[in-house]
Amino acid sequence: MTTQRFLTGITTSGTPHLGNYVGSIRPAVRASLRPGVQSFYFLADYHALIKIDVPARIQRSTLEIAASWLAAGLDPERVVFYRQSDVPEIPELTWFLTCVLGKGVLNRAHAYKAAVDKNTAAGTDPDADVSAGLFMYPVLMGADILMFNAHKVPVGRDQVQHIEMARDMANSFNHRYGEHFVTPEAVIEDHVATLPGLDGRKMSKSYDNTIPMFATREQLKKLIGGILTDSKAPGEPKQVEGSALFQIFQAFASDAETQSLRQAYAAGIAWADAKQTVFERIDQELAPMRATYQDLIDHPARIEAILQAGAAKARTIATPFMDQLRHAVGLRPLQTQAEVSTKAAKVALPVFKQYRESDGQFYFKLQSADGRLLLQSAGFASPKVAGQTIAALQLQGVAVLASSSVALTHAPDVTEQEIAQALQALQAAKQA
Numbered sequence: 008m009t010t011q012r013f014l015t016g017i018t019t020s021g022t023p024h025l026g027n028y029v030g031s032i033r034p035a036v037r038a039s040l041r042p043g044v045q046s047f048y049f050l051a052d053y054h055a056l057i058k059i060d061v062p063a064r065i066q067r068s069t070l071e072i073a074a075s076w077l078a079a080g081l082d083p084e085r086v087v088f089y090r091q092s093d094v095p096e097i098p099e100l101t102w103f104l105t106c107v108l109g110k111g112v113l114n115r116a117h118a119y120k121a122a123v124d125k126n127t128a129a130g131t132d133p134d135a136d137v138s139a140g141l142f143m144y145p146v147l148m149g150a151d152i153l154m155f156n157a158h159k160v161p162v163g164r165d166q167v168q169h170i171e172m173a174r175d176m177a178n179s180f181n182h183r184y185g186e187h188f189v190t191p192e193a194v195i196e197d198h199v200a201t202l203p204g205l206d207g208r209k210m211s212k213s214y215d216n217t218i219p220m221f222a223t224r225e226q227l228k229k230l231i232g233g234i235l236t237d238s239k240a241p242g243e244p245k246q247v248e249g250s251a252l253f254q255i256f257q258a259f260a261s262d263a264e265t266q267s268l269r270q271a272y273a274a275g276i277a278w279a280d281a282k283q284t285v286f287e288r289i290d291q292e293l294a295p296m297r298a299t300y301q302d303l304i305d306h307p308a309r310i311e312a313i314l315q316a317g318a319a320k321a322r323t324i325a326t327p328f329m330d331q332l333r334h335a336v337g338l339r340p341l342q343t344q345a346e347v348s349t350k351a352a353k354v355a356l357p358v359f360k361q362y363r364e365s366d367g368q369f370y371f372k373l374q375s376a377d378g379r380l381l382l383q384s385a386g387f388a389s390p391k392v393a394g395q396t397i398a399a400l401q402l403q404g405v406a407v408l409a410s411s412s413v414a415l416t417h418a419p420d421v422t423e424q425e426i427a428q429a430l431q432a433l434q435a436a437k438q439a
Contacts, residue, residue, distance in 0.1 A: 010043055010044065010045050011043060011044050011045070011158045011159060012044075012045045012046070012047065012155060012156060012157045012158050012159070013035060013038045013039065013044055013045070013046045013047065013157065013158070013159045013160070013161065013194075014046075014047040014048075014049075014151070014152055014155060014157035014159075014160050014191075015031055015032075015035040015046075015047070015048055015049075015160070015161050016048070016049040016050070016051040016054075016091065016151055017031060017032070017050065017051060017072050018051040018052075018054040018055050018058070019050050019051060019052045019054075019055045019065055019068040019069040019072055020054075020055040020058045020059050020064075020065070020068055020212060021064075021068055021212040021217075022068065022071050022217075022219050022220075023071060023072050023075040023219070023220040023221070024210055024212070024217035024218055024219055024220055025202060025210065025217070025218045025219075025220060025255065025258075025289070026163075026201070026202040026204070026209070026210035026211070026217065027072075027075075027220065028075075028079070028220045028293075029202055029258040029259070030161075030162075030163045030201070030202060031161060031162070031163075032075065032076060032079050032220075033079065034161045034194070035048065035161050036076075036079050036080045036081055038159070038161065038194075039081070039082070039085060039086050045086075045087070046085075046086040046087070047086065047087045047089075047155050047157065047321070048076055048081060048086055048087070048088045048089075049088075049089050049090065049091050049151065049321075050069050050072055050073060050089075050090045050091060050314070051091050051151070052065060052069055052090060052091050052092050053091050053092055053097070053098070053147060054091070054144065054147065054148070055068065056140065057138060057140040057141050057144060069090065070304065070307055070310060071304070073088075073303075073310045073313070073314065074300050074303035074304050074310060075220055075221065075300060076088065077299070077300075077303055077310070077313070078221070078296040078297075078299040078300035078303060079296060080296075083313045083316065083317060087155075087317055087320045087321050087324075088313065088314070088317040089314060089317035089318045089320070089321040090314045090317075090318060091151065093314065093315070093317075093318035093321075094154070094318060094321050094322060094325055096154060096322070096325040096326060096328075096329040097147075097150050097151060097154050097325070098147075098150070099329060100150040100153065100154050100329065100332065101143075101146050101147050101149075101150040103180070103332060103336060104146050104149050104150055104153070104176045104180065105143070105146050107176065107179040107180050107183055108146060108149075108172075108175065108176050108179060112145075112172060112175060113142055113143070113145060113146070116142075116144070116145050116168065116169075116172070117165070117168055118141060118144060119137065119141060119142050119144075122136075122137045122141065123137070145168075145169050145172045145173075146172075146176070148169050148172075148173065149169070149172060149173040149176045149177075152170070152173045152191050153173060153176065153177055153188050153191070154324075154325055154328070154329075155321070155324055155325070156188060156189045156328075157189075157191050158189055158191060158192065159191070159192055159193075159194045160173075160191050160192070160193055160194065161193075161194045161195075162193050162194070162195065163195070163201045164195055164201055165201055165209070166193070167193045167195065170191055170192070170193040171193075173191055174190045174191060174363075175363065176188075177189070177190050177191070178190065178361070178362055178363045178390075179362075181360075181361065181362075182360055182361065182362035184332075184335040184336055185335060185358070186361070187331065187332060187335060190390055202254065202255060202258055203251035203254050203255065204216030204217055204218070204251070205217075205218065205230065205233055205234050205235065205251075206235050206251075207235050207249075207251045218230045218231070218255075220293065221293070221296070221297055221300045221301075223297075224290055224294065227286060227289065227290060227293075228286050228290075231252075231255075231282050231285055231286045231289070232279075232282050232286075234251055234252050234255070234282065234285075235251060236250070236251075236252060236278045236281075239275075239278075240277075241275060241276070241277035241278075241280075242275040243275050244272070244273050244274070244275050245272040245273075245275065245276065245278075245281075246272070247268075247269055247272050250272070252278075252281060252282065252285055253268065253269075253272065253281075255285060255289075256268055256284070256285045256288060256289075259288050259289050259292055260288055264288065268281070268284060271284075355376035355377075356376055356432055356433060356436050357373060357374060357375050357376055357381065357429035357430075357432055357433055358373075358374050358376075359371055359372070359373055359374075359397045359400075359401075360372055360374060361390065361393055361394065361397065363390070364386070366386065368386025368387060368388065369386065369387040369388070369389065369390045369392075369393045370383075370384050370385070370386055370387070370393070371384045371393050371396070371397055372384065373400075373426065373429060373430075375425075375429060376432075379418075379421075380418040380421075381417070381418055381421050381425060381426050381429055382415055382416070382417060382418065382421075382426055383415070383416045383418060384396065384414070384415055384416075385414035385415075385416075396415075400430060401430065401433055401434065402434075404427060404430045404431065404434070405423055405426060405427045405430065408423070408426075
């Protein structure tokens with residue numbers, strides 16, 4: 008069974024808050040404890056440069072986020088825990104992916120569109136104050152994911168588009184240069200995918216409505232007491248739908264605890280009592296971590312040593328993989344044409360190429376060693392099924408053509424014998 012790789016990163020642009028904890032840190036730490044899982048956790052300090060131009064703030068945020076991961080139970084011996092900027096292969100891969108991704112895809116990115124729409128509404132130039140970094144952000148995120156061929160990426164629902172873009176980058180690169188990347192999948196906890204903040208909007212540093220993950224007990228109580236509620240008096244039934252207070256509680260509570268508060272809402276619980284219930288439940292989970300967090304904050308050299316060790320582990324994967332990708336795209340040591348021709352003659356084989364079209368369907372084709380189209384598939388809803396069909400063709404040969412429920416079309420002027428010979432060549436090469 009293939010080891011599943013999980014990857015999670017947090018931008019080092021502020022103090023970690025409850026939204027980061029329930030939407031990213033907690034589910035990822037839990038995933039790291041499962042058997043058959045290899046987990047990657049990184050501090051996204053390159054991403055922070057898009058938003059923050061105060062160096063000391065990025066440095067402080069890096070310290071706080073690293074301490075938060077470790078206090079939440081992250082075991083650096085069990086996982087790969089690193090700082091993004093300590094792995095130089097990531098920005099190099101970003102450029103490779105930039106060269107296979109259409110600009111139109113980036114035009115549709117939510118963050119960029121929101122900035123353009125805001126400028127348009129204000130009557131200014133659509134790209135006013137929009138940096139190239141903001142525009143290219145999804146490509147860097149794609150490189151973060153694909154550098155380590157992550158299978159699963161825990162994210163909030165608002166980040167799913169970026170995972171879809173990473174899938175498109177992987178498929179485009181694979182189609183052009185051969186199979187090198189897996190296609191990642193987003194992992195979302197639907198009921199806590201986007202945690203509301205103090206004012207009911209998404210909890211975000213940008214909105215200044217966050218609850219710090221490691222606020223003191225007194226600060227936590229005060230902040231929860233300030234969560235926006237309606238004006239219904241004690242005794243009046245209250246709605247859980249749209250209640251930021253209830254949604255935050257739900258992210259920490261068990262099903263039984265959630266149902267109990269739901270009933271209390273219906274019975275007209277006073278807002279002060281509801282907020283006390285929410286405070287006590289959150290503090291119950293976070294209080295045991297506070298002392299560990301503060302000890303780490305007080306010893307930054309200890310965190311730095313952990314990050315450097317993590318970067319070394321990350322680069323044992325990234326460095327050889329980047330060498331492989333450089334070779335794939337043609338960035339290779341120079342050889343004489345004769346040497347290249349001789350080598351090509353020895354290894355030239357037919358090839359399957361899998362790709363995704365604009366209709367959202369997945370396709371594959373079989374090409375001869377000289378690039379001539381031999382076989383074309385119809386569309387598949389799932390890349391997995393397309394891959395299984397390719398595997399069946401490689402294993403069983405032309406027998407699959409008669410038995411397959413999926414349309415597989417010969418290219419014009421190509422005989423079944425030519426296809427059979429191509430499949431046999433692939434089988435022979437695999438057995439050699």
